[in-house]
Amino acid sequence: xxxxxxxxxxxxxxxxxxxxxFLLMAEEDGCYWCAKWNEEIAHIYPKTVEGRTxxxxxxxLHSDTPDVEFTKRVHFTxxxxxxxxxxxxxxxxxYPGEDFFWGLLGMMxxxxxxxxxxxx
Numbered sequence: 001x002x003x004x005x006x007x008x009x010x011x012x013x014x015x016x017x018x019x020x021x022f023l024l025m026a027e028e029d030g031c032y033w034c035a036k037w038n039e040e041i042a043h044i045y046p047k048t049v050e051g052r053t054x055x056x057x058x059x060x061l062h063s064d065t066p067d068v069e070f071t072k073r074v075h076f077t078x079x080x081x082x083x084x085x086x087x088x089x090x091x092x093x094x095y096p097g098e099d100f101f102w103g104l105l106g107m108m109x110x111x112x113x114x115x116x117x118x119x120x
Contacts, residue, residue, distance in 0.1 A: 089111075
């Protein structure tokens, strides 16, 4: 039993070199473009390599700010912030439509040097 507990605790400790990126979405009630993103992308995102690499976290722009070191204040919704080690490494302000979103997201991953692998 003690061995099983020790093994399970290993998953709780951070491992050096693992960045744990995530995509942070700033949204607000009544945001047309947030609703459009939700309609076109939200159901797909977790199934993509991008979604598996950087899971989506959401926050309301008018509530408490998440524990993230932003490069500048978020003013618009939706704003998508790529976060690594609780620091912003890329941003998309607004929702440019499905086709442009994926291209811009891919460029953010490239600039941040976050590899996208087709693992499950």
